[in-house]
Amino acid sequence: xxxxxxxxxxxxxxxxxxxxxxxxxxxxxxxxxxxxxxxxxxxxxxxxxxxxxxxxxxxxxxxxxxxxxxxxxxxxxxxxxxxxxxxxxxxxxxxxxxxxxxxxxxxxxxxxxxxxxxxxxxxxxxxxxxxxxxxxxxxxxxxxxxxxxxxxxxxxxxxxxxxxxxxxxxxxxxxxxxxxxxxxxxxxxxxxxxxxxxxxxxxxxxxxxxxxxxxxxxxxxxxxxxxxxxxxxxxxxxxxxxxxxxxxxxxxxxxxxxxxxxxxxxxxxxxxxxxxxxxxxxxxxxxxxxxxxxxxxxxxxxxxxxxxxxxxxxxxxxxxxxxxxxxxxxxxxxxxxxxxxxxxxxxxxxxxxxxxxxxxxxxxxxxxxxxxxxxxxxxxxxxx
Amino acid sequence: xxxxxxxxxxxxxxxxxxxxxxxxxxxxxxxxxxxxxxxxxxxxxxxxxxxxxxxxxxxxxxxxxxxxxxxxxxxxxxxxxxxxxxxxxxxxxxxxxxxxxxxxxxxxxxxxxxxxxxxxxxxxxxxxxxxxxxxxxxxxxxxxxxxxxxxxxxxxxxxxxxxxxxxxxxxxxxxxxxxxxxxxxxxxxxxxxxxxxxxxxxxxxxxxxxxxxxxxxxxxxxxxxxxxxxxxxxxxxxxxxxxxxxxxxxxxxxxxxxxxxxxxxxxxxxxxxxxxxxxxxxxxxxxxxxxxxxxxxxxxxxxxxxxxxxxxxxxxxxxxxxxxxxxxxxxxxxxxxxxxxxxxxxxxxxxxxxxxxxxxxxxxxxxxxxxxxxxxxxxxxxxxxxxxxxxxxxxxxxxxxxxxxxxxxxxxxxxxxxxxxxxxxxxxxxxxxxxxxxxxxxxxxxxxxxxxxxxxxxxxxxxxxxxxx
Numbered sequence: 001x002x003x004x005x006x007x008x009x010x011x012x013x014x015x016x017x018x019x020x021x022x023x024x025x026x027x028x029x030x031x032x033x034x035x036x037x038x039x040x041x042x043x044x045x046x047x048x049x050x051x052x053x054x055x056x057x058x059x060x061x062x063x064x065x066x067x068x069x070x071x072x073x074x075x076x077x078x079x080x081x082x083x084x085x086x087x088x089x090x091x092x093x094x095x096x097x098x099x100x101x102x103x104x105x106x107x108x109x110x111x112x113x114x115x116x117x118x119x120x121x122x123x124x125x126x127x128x129x130x131x132x133x134x135x136x137x138x139x140x141x142x143x144x145x146x147x148x149x150x151x152x153x154x155x156x157x158x159x160x161x162x163x164x165x166x167x168x169x170x171x172x173x174x175x176x177x178x179x180x181x182x183x184x185x186x187x188x189x190x191x192x193x194x195x196x197x198x199x200x201x202x203x204x205x206x207x208x209x210x211x212x213x214x215x216x217x218x219x220x221x222x223x224x225x226x227x228x229x230x231x232x233x234x235x236x237x238x239x240x241x242x243x244x245x246x247x248x249x250x251x252x253x254x255x256x257x258x259x260x261x262x263x264x265x266x267x268x269x270x271x272x273x274x275x276x277x278x279x280x281x282x283x284x285x286x287x288x289x290x291x292x293x294x295x296x297x298x299x300x301x302x303x304x305x306x307x308x309x310x311x312x313x314x315x316x317x318x319x320x321x322x323x324x325x326x327x328x329x330x331x332x333x334x335x336x337x338x339x340x341x342x343x344x345x346x347x348x349x350x351x352x353x354x355x356x357x358x359x360x361x362x363x364x365x366x367x368x369x370x371x372x373x374x375x376x377x378x379x380x381x382x383x384x
Numbered sequence: 385x386x387x388x389x390x391x392x393x394x395x396x397x398x399x400x401x402x403x404x405x406x407x408x409x410x411x412x413x414x415x416x417x418x419x420x421x422x423x424x425x426x427x428x429x430x431x432x433x434x435x436x437x438x439x440x441x442x443x444x445x446x447x448x449x450x451x452x453x454x455x456x457x458x459x460x461x462x463x464x465x466x467x468x469x470x471x472x473x474x475x476x477x478x479x480x481x482x483x484x485x486x487x488x489x490x491x492x493x494x495x496x497x498x499x500x501x502x503x504x505x506x507x508x509x510x511x512x513x514x515x516x517x518x519x520x521x522x523x524x525x526x527x528x529x530x531x532x533x534x535x536x537x538x539x540x541x542x543x544x545x546x547x548x549x550x551x552x553x554x555x556x557x558x559x560x561x562x563x564x565x566x567x568x569x570x571x572x573x574x575x576x577x578x579x580x581x582x583x584x585x586x587x588x589x590x591x592x593x594x595x596x597x598x599x600x601x602x603x604x605x606x607x608x609x610x611x612x613x614x615x616x617x618x619x620x621x622x623x624x625x626x627x628x629x630x631x632x633x634x635x636x637x638x639x640x641x642x643x644x645x646x647x648x649x650x651x652x653x654x655x656x657x658x659x660x661x662x663x664x665x666x667x668x669x670x671x672x673x674x675x676x677x678x679x680x681x682x683x684x685x686x687x688x689x690x691x692x693x694x695x696x697x698x699x700x701x702x703x704x705x706x707x708x709x710x711x712x713x714x715x716x717x718x719x720x721x722x723x724x725x726x727x728x729x730x731x732x733x734x735x736x737x738x739x740x741x742x743x744x745x746x747x748x749x750x751x752x753x754x755x756x757x758x759x760x761x762x763x764x765x766x767x768x769x770x771x772x773x774x775x776x777x778x779x780x781x782x783x784x785x786x787x788x789x790x791x792x793x794x795x796x797x798x799x800x801x802x803x804x805x806x807x808x809x810x811x812x813x814x815x816x817x818x819x820x821x822x823x824x825x826x827x828x829x830x831x832x833x834x835x836x837x838x839x840x841x842x843x844x845x846x847x848x849x850x851x852x853x
Contacts, residue, residue: 174461174577191572219396227400227407230826231818232780234787238806239408239818242415320666324788327668328803343672347792350676360669368664375660 003369003376010366013122021073021116023060028068030054038071074101075113077120077337085111087352106354108345117337118358124338125366128253128322129315135257136314137307140264145295147221147265148272152214159211160203167196221269225262233259233321241331249338252331256318267310271303312374316367323363339363386837393833397826404822405595406457409588412815413456416604418476420446437506437529439475447474451590455582458589465574467492468582477530484532490570498561502529505554512550520547534566600816605808610816613801616697620797621790623702625782627717629775632724640732641759644740662726668788671719675792687711690794697796716789720782731774736767769840776832780825 013020024037030052037060043049044056054063061079075081081103083095089106096102105114146155157165171192231239236259237252244251275281276299284294325331326340327347339359346356416422420443447453455471462470465486473479485495502525509521524543531537541562543555594601600610643652675690692712702709739745740763748762787799794800798817805813 170577223396223400223403226396226826227403230400230404230822230829232784232821232825234784235802235818235821238802239411239815242806242809242811242814243411316664323666324668327788328791330803330806343669346672346676350672353673353676356669356672356676360666360673363669364661364665367666368661371660371664372657 003372006365006369010122010126013119014126015123017119017123020071021075021077021113021119022071023074023076023079025060025065025068025070025074029066030063032066070100073104073113073116073119075103075116077112077117078335079112079116081107081111081113083111085109087349087355089352090354105358106352108342108352108355109349112337114342114354114358117342118339118362120337121339121342121359121362124249124336125319125322125363128249128256129319131250132253132256132260132318133311133314135254136260136264137311139257139261141268141300141307143221143224143261144265144268145272145300147218148269149276149291149295149299150215150217151273152216152218155215155217156212157215158203158206159213160206161200162213162215164196164200164203167199168193171196218269221265225265228259228262231259233317234324237321237325238330241325246333247331248333249336252322252325253318256321260314260318264307264310264314267307268303271306272299275299275302309374309377312370312377316370316374319363319366319370323359390834393830397830401823401826405592405819406588408815408819409591410456412811413587416811419450419604420452420474421476422604423450437503437525440473440478443475444472452587454590455586456588457586458582458584460580460582461577462580463575464578465490465492465570468580481530481532485534485565487570488534489565489568490574491565491568494561494565494568498558498565501554501558501561505551505558508551508554517547517550521551534562537562538566595816595819600820601812603805603810603813605805605810605813610813613813614798614817614820617796617798617801619701620693620795621783621786621799624713624716624720624786624789624795624797625779627713628720628724628782629778631717631721632728635721636725636728636732640729641736641764643729643733644736645759656730659726659730663723663730665723667719667723667785668792670722671716671789671792674715674719688715693794693796716786716793716795719789720785723785724778724782732767732771735770736763739763739767742766769836772835772839773832776828779828780821783821 019038022038024041026036026038028035028037035051035055037051037055040049040051044051061074061081084103084107087107087109088094088103090104092106094103094107103113103115105118107113108117171189174192175189228236233256237255240255240258241247241251272295281294281298284298285291289298322338323340323343326336326338327343329341329344332338332341339362342355342359346352349355424446444453453472453474460468460471473482482495482499485498486492489495506522506525506529509518509525512518520543524540528537528540531540541559591601598611600614602608603610603613643655646652688711692708696705696709696712699705745758745762748758753762783798786797787803789795790797790799791803802814802817805811805817
């Protein structure tokens with residue numbers, strides 16, 4: 001029960017973090033005109049609304065408003081408070097005008113408010129966890145489902161289709177190996193793939209059951225899973241991150257998904273193997289239902305019960321990995337604000353305990369509640 | 385059945401390891417960039433720049449020295465207009481220009497003769513000393529060597545009549561070739577991908593052979609052997625991980641059994657929650673908090689010194705100063721133990737209570753076997769069986785976990801070596817390290833599978849499903 005409340009708080013912080021901690025005031029009166037800067041800033045970014053030039057490049061702290069209502073924490077995560085540079089702790093003396101301006105969690109080395117960055121961290125963690133689990137889930141269900149449903153000998157292709165597939169794959173490999181984009185290759189690849197596509201379409205209408213070949217999909221996917229599983233996830237990330245020139249958070253998310261899908265695929269494969277031999281699937285096959293419909297509507301919902309648990313654990317793992325990378329200072333662009341990158345600053349100045357305690361506490365609570373949720377799911381699953 | 389499974393399992397394992405090695409080799413090649421250039425920059429203080437017309441010879445000699453003159457892989461897949469010796473062009477700028485020209489003309493011999501003529505022309509210009517014309521042609525040819533667009537080359541060929549006088553022959557040759565190139569176009573069949581087979585004499589094969597022989601290459605940063613660096617680092621990681629595993633089992637085995645045996649009360653669920661919390665507590669957070677304490681001697685942590693690692697290493701380590709060594713190692717070991725211990729406790733608890741509910745245990749109870757004998761002779765071996773798989777998975781997990789702990793406590797183990805190498809862009813070390821970990825992990829998984837089968841007669845392999853059932 002309490003975990004549910006925690007997640008509500010997390011989602012609230014993630015969605016409305018900009019409304020709680022923002023250097024822009026909620027409402028202000030400037031040169032006789034009323035503005036709602038927090039509300040209006042996305043519109044200004046999209047070009048739907050115009051602000052005076054002072055707003056666009058000026059420091060919001062230094063503007064003289066006739067009237068204003070500040071947000072709860074009057075700092076954005078990126079705001080640099082020049083009066084409180086260089087690691088001011090929560091209990092230290094801070095150069096502030098009023099209690100409302102106080103940095104409740106202190107400031108970091110370059111004078112950014114820790115609390116507002118901490119709130120931004122919720123959004124970061126949630127989006128990293130959610131997006132990477134989403135991507136890993138889609139990939140894992142796709143490959144695991146194919147491997148489990150078809151096995152090594154059930155995905156049969158007619159000779160024409162097999163030839164078409166091989167040609168298509170050679171074309172794709174050729175294209176990738178040549179660096180994906182030069183004018184002439186593009187033209188050639190289009191010709192090439194069109195030819196094989198046409199062959200495939202012709203092959204589809206030629207009944208040739210006697211020339212059918214079984215594709216060893218299970219073996220292939222198992223090989224892939226085994227190869228990726230042999231590299232521990234952190235090492236996988238560390239090995240592949242240098243490949244990207246200026247890695248951003250989305251690259252980290254994609255790489256995390258690249259490592260995490262194998263666990264999901266294995267589970268999905270085992271579940272599909274179990275379920276495909278159940279009687280209701282056999283009868284669905286006898287009824288002539290298309291195998292995609294069988295997988296999507298009849299097997300997957302049955303397998304999903306145990307999948308949710310893995311999703312919860314994967315979510316926790318992704319958040320931990322991201323924090324870990326941020327802490328090691330690898331793979332994140334310098335300006336990124338997350339719990340991990342906040343904690344990273346402790347390595348240079350160990351006495352700034354507030355930079356370690358608060359983000360670490362958030363990571364711990366997040367991981368703990370996800371683990372707890374997973375455990376709860378595990379214990380309730382078998383009671384239903 | 386067993387043998388079929390064994391052969392199948394080992395062959396897929398070897399294949400996947402080979403795939404990983406190919407992948408890592410090309411990653412290393414790509415990430416390291418132009419090794420010849422960077423090595424020479426390091427040697428000549430950053431001023432290694434060559435003109436395409438002069439570069440090829442110098443560059444190729446350097447590449448030969450670094451063993452890069454071979455083709456990169458066993459085969460290449462390129463459009464048939466590329467010659468199979470295309471990899472021999474080494475200088476990146478020359479490769480780019482010649483490729484562009486080849487794609488426009490589709491005739492390799494023409495492109496080659498164009499560049500040869502350009503080079504001989506340039507040599508002649510350098511040899512014959514005629515002030516005005518030499519300066520003009522030198523500049524002109526240097527410009528032309530960078531051009532990759534045929535129409536621009538053509539327009540660059542138009543020169544004032546008085547300039548061509550001493551080099552009439554060269555100029556005529558060049559004009560003819562450029563005219564030919566402008567006319568020439570690749571046909572559709574030039575674009576068909578063709579596979580060239582290079583055989584075993586390639587860069588990947590040499591690299592792989594070296595690795596099989598235990599030679600991981602030299603570090604790009606300090607020129608030391610990677611093997612030596614790993615040899616220095618591995619003992620620390622092994623010590624810390626070994627101690628962590630030992631203490632984790634030392635605490636979790638009795639606790640887990642106790643938790644399984646005693647009846648469920650309200651406080652036991654609190655203990656479970658605490659265990660879960662310990663498991664969720666990120667080790668790198670605890671480590672950095674501990675380090676904050678350890679830097680202040682007034683808190684009583686004076687036994688730990690962040691700079692004592694090299695001192696210990698030089699003075700014999702554990703065998704010479706066991707107490708000092710263990711105290712120094714205690715903080716990292718603690719950070720890595722508590723999470724593992726918490727996880728193991730709940731794991732052992734659940735597997736123990738699962739075995740307790742089995743019919744044969746109930747039967748043993750009705751036969752009147754006493755508590756102690758029941759628990760340690762009948763339940764514990766069966767409850768510990770899944771741990772075989774678990775230990776195999778634990779080793780990569782611990783190495784991963786020890787990365788941050790080693791970095792925080794400044795311990796010169798494998799994790800810190802890896803992070804330092806990444807920060808100093810020492811890619812040979814990084815990728816051979818990752819390969820080593822991959823091999824160890826895969827072997828551990830394989831070993832645990834077989835140990836499980838050998839130790840538990842209930843588990844049998846089914847060869848056709850490629851898994852243990």
